[in-house]
Amino acid sequence: MVNVSEARSVPELLRHHASSAPDREALRYLRDTTGTDGTPLTYREVDRAAAAVARRLSRSFEAGDRLLLLHSFGPDFIVGFLACLYAGMVAVPAPLPGRYRHERRRVLSIAHDSGAVAVLTDDASSAEVGEWMREEGLDGLPLIATDWSAEEPGAFTPAADLGRETLAMLQYTSGSTGEPKGVMVTHGNLLRNVTALSRAFGLDEHTHFGGWIPHFHDMGLIGLLLPSLFLRSRCVLMSPSAFIRRPHTWLKMIDDFDVAWSAAPDFAYELCCRRVTDEQLGSLDLSRWRYAGNGSEPIHAGTITAFAERFTAAGFRAESLSPCYGLAESTVYVSGGPSARITAVDAQSLEDHRLSEAVPGRPHRSLVSCGAPADVDLRIVDPRTGDPLPDGAVGEIWLRGGSVAVGYWDNPAASAETFGAVIDKVEGRYLRTGDLGALYGGELYVTGRIKEMITVHGRNVYPQDVEQELRAAHQELAGCVGAVFALSDTGPDPVLVVSHEVRAGLGADVLEALARDMKQTVAREMGMTASCVVLLRRGTVRRTTSGKIQRDAMRKLFRDGELKPLHTHWHMPRQRAAVHGSSSAQSLAEESTV
Structure with missing residues (x-):
C-alpha cells in the first residue's frame, strides 16, 4: 500500500x-x-x-x-x-x-x-x-x-x-x-x-x-x-x-456524521458561544469530536475557556480543543496537538520579551500554547541579530524542514529575505515567519507579529491584547472586531489609535460615552493613553480571507480619512491636526468629539 x-x-x-x-x-x-x-x-x-x-x-x-x-x-x-x-x-x-x-x-x-x-x-x-x-x-x-x-x-x-x-x-x-x-x-x-x-x-x-x-x-x-x-x-x-x-449547523454536522477532526479560526468558536441557543445545544452530541483545531488567527484564552464550558453539556471534552500554529510559507501546519494549555504569564515580563509565571497580585496575560513543533526545526531568534534565544525568551519564529516552501513566485528578492535566513554555525537556511513567540516547556506560544507590535514610551504592547481587554470590558463590542495601531511619525509622542466595530443601534450619546469608557479601559488595564478612539460599523475593519486583522490597511485608511466612523474621540486636538492636517474637510474631525 x-x-x-x-x-x-x-x-x-x-x-x-x-x-x-x-x-x-x-x-x-x-x-x-x-x-x-x-x-x-x-x-x-x-x-x-x-x-x-x-x-x-x-x-x-x-x-x-x-x-x-x-x-x-x-x-x-x-x-x-x-x-x-x-x-x-x-x-x-x-x-x-x-x-x-x-x-x-x-x-x-x-x-x-x-x-x-x-x-x-x-x-x-x-x-x-x-x-x-x-x-x-x-x-x-x-x-x-x-x-x-x-x-x-x-x-x-x-x-x-x-x-x-x-x-x-x-x-x-x-x-x-x-x-x-x-x-x-x-x-x-x-x-x-x-x-x-x-x-x-x-x-x-x-x-x-x-x-x-x-x-x-x-x-x-x-x-x-x-x-x-x-x-x-x-x-x-x-x-x-x-x-x-447558522453556526449550530457546523456542530450538528459534526454530530450527524461522526466527525473527529474539524478545525476553524478562533472567531468561529466565539460565534458558537454567542449564537447557539440552549435548545440547539440540547440536541447535540459532541462526544465524538476528538480534535477541535483552532488556528489561522490569534487564539484567545477566553474563547477556549468559554467554548469548553458552554458545550460540556453536549458531551464536548475540554481536552479536545487543539490550538495550532501555521502559515502558508510552511505549507500550513507547524505545531499543535491535542488538549489546549493556557498559561498565565507576568505582564511586565511579556513586555520585556520573556515569559515567566504570573505572580499573585501583579498584572498577568493568559497565553494559549500552540503545542509542540511537528517535523520541523523551530528556533526562536533575536530578529535584530539572528542569534538563537533561550527557552522562555520571546523572539522571531524561524523554521526549517520539509514543509517549508520553495519561496515566493517570481519574487527572488522577497524569497531571499524571507526564506534565506542563516544562524551562525548552523547549516542550512531558515524561513523567517515574521511572528513573535517563545518556546516554553517544549511548547510554542505565539505572542504577535513583529510589524504590528506597538512601542509607546519604551513599552512593548501587542495590539490583540488591547483589543481583547476592550471586548471583555464593554458588551457593546461583543462579537465585533477591532484594530489597534500606533502612528509614530506625528511628533514626539506616538499616537495610539483604537478602532473597533460596535453592535448596531447605538445612539450618539451612547457612542460618546462608550468611546470615553474605552479610553479609560485602555489606561486602567494597559497603562497607556489611547490618543484616538474610532467606533465603526460592522464590516468596516479590514480582514484577510482567513479572518486576520489587516492593521496596516486600517492604519492607512485612518490616515487618509476613509474610515467613515460612527464616532471619533480624540484625547488632544493637536494630535488630530498632526494626523489629518488642519484643513482636511474630509477628515475624521467632522465626526469627532474632543
Whole structure:
C-alpha cells in the first residue's frame, strides 16, 4: 500500500486510493442549511473526474502553466485542483472576486502575479467570473467550467515525471501586512505537511473529517480536504455562508456524521458561544469530536475557556480543543496537538520579551500554547541579530524542514529575505515567519507579529491584547472586531489609535460615552493613553480571507480619512491636526468629539 510518507506525488497517492478502495466515500458536500443531506463522491469518482478535466486541460496547456481557480462552494473546486496536479500544472486557488473593490483588486493582483494562462470555475459562477474578467481586461484568458460530467470518458495517465520537487500550487498569502505573494508549494511539501499533521494528532483512514473553511484558504484545503483524501478517509463539507448564518449547523454536522477532526479560526468558536441557543445545544452530541483545531488567527484564552464550558453539556471534552500554529510559507501546519494549555504569564515580563509565571497580585496575560513543533526545526531568534534565544525568551519564529516552501513566485528578492535566513554555525537556511513567540516547556506560544507590535514610551504592547481587554470590558463590542495601531511619525509622542466595530443601534450619546469608557479601559488595564478612539460599523475593519486583522490597511485608511466612523474621540486636538492636517474637510474631525 502506498502511504502519504512514501508517495512520490499527489496523483500517485490518489490513484492508488481509487484502485484500492474505489467505492469508499471520499467527500460529501452538504447542500442545505440544516446539514441533513449531501452529495457524496467516492474515491473512484474523484479520480475519474480529476482525470477527465486533466485530459481536457492537457490539450490546451503545458505542464507548469498556472491556472487560476475561482469556484463557489462545491466539488468543482477540488476536481479542478486535482486536475491541475494530475496534468502537471500549477493550481492557484483564490476567492471569488466579490462585491468590494479591494476584494476584486486582490484577485486581479493574484491573476497578474501568477501569470495565469486560464481561469477555472464552476457553472454557477461562470457568469460572475466572466463579467469580472471583462471589467479587468482579462477576457483574453480562457474561462473553463470544470463540469466533469460533460467530459468524454477515457483513460488519462498523469505525467510520468511528477515528483516531490514538482510545483503543485501557488498559495497566495493573506496579505495582512502587504501585497499578497504566491508561496510555491510542491507535491513534497503537501505530502510532508499532511504526514506531520496526521502523526501529531494520530489521524488515519478511520478519522472522519469535516468543516466549513473556504476551499481557497490553506486551512480549508491543506488542513482539512487534503489530509482526508491523502489518508483515504472521508470529509464532510458545508458552505462557509451556511455556518455564518447558522453556526449550530457546523456542530450538528459534526454530530450527524461522526466527525473527529474539524478545525476553524478562533472567531468561529466565539460565534458558537454567542449564537447557539440552549435548545440547539440540547440536541447535540459532541462526544465524538476528538480534535477541535483552532488556528489561522490569534487564539484567545477566553474563547477556549468559554467554548469548553458552554458545550460540556453536549458531551464536548475540554481536552479536545487543539490550538495550532501555521502559515502558508510552511505549507500550513507547524505545531499543535491535542488538549489546549493556557498559561498565565507576568505582564511586565511579556513586555520585556520573556515569559515567566504570573505572580499573585501583579498584572498577568493568559497565553494559549500552540503545542509542540511537528517535523520541523523551530528556533526562536533575536530578529535584530539572528542569534538563537533561550527557552522562555520571546523572539522571531524561524523554521526549517520539509514543509517549508520553495519561496515566493517570481519574487527572488522577497524569497531571499524571507526564506534565506542563516544562524551562525548552523547549516542550512531558515524561513523567517515574521511572528513573535517563545518556546516554553517544549511548547510554542505565539505572542504577535513583529510589524504590528506597538512601542509607546519604551513599552512593548501587542495590539490583540488591547483589543481583547476592550471586548471583555464593554458588551457593546461583543462579537465585533477591532484594530489597534500606533502612528509614530506625528511628533514626539506616538499616537495610539483604537478602532473597533460596535453592535448596531447605538445612539450618539451612547457612542460618546462608550468611546470615553474605552479610553479609560485602555489606561486602567494597559497603562497607556489611547490618543484616538474610532467606533465603526460592522464590516468596516479590514480582514484577510482567513479572518486576520489587516492593521496596516486600517492604519492607512485612518490616515487618509476613509474610515467613515460612527464616532471619533480624540484625547488632544493637536494630535488630530498632526494626523489629518488642519484643513482636511474630509477628515475624521467632522465626526469627532474632543
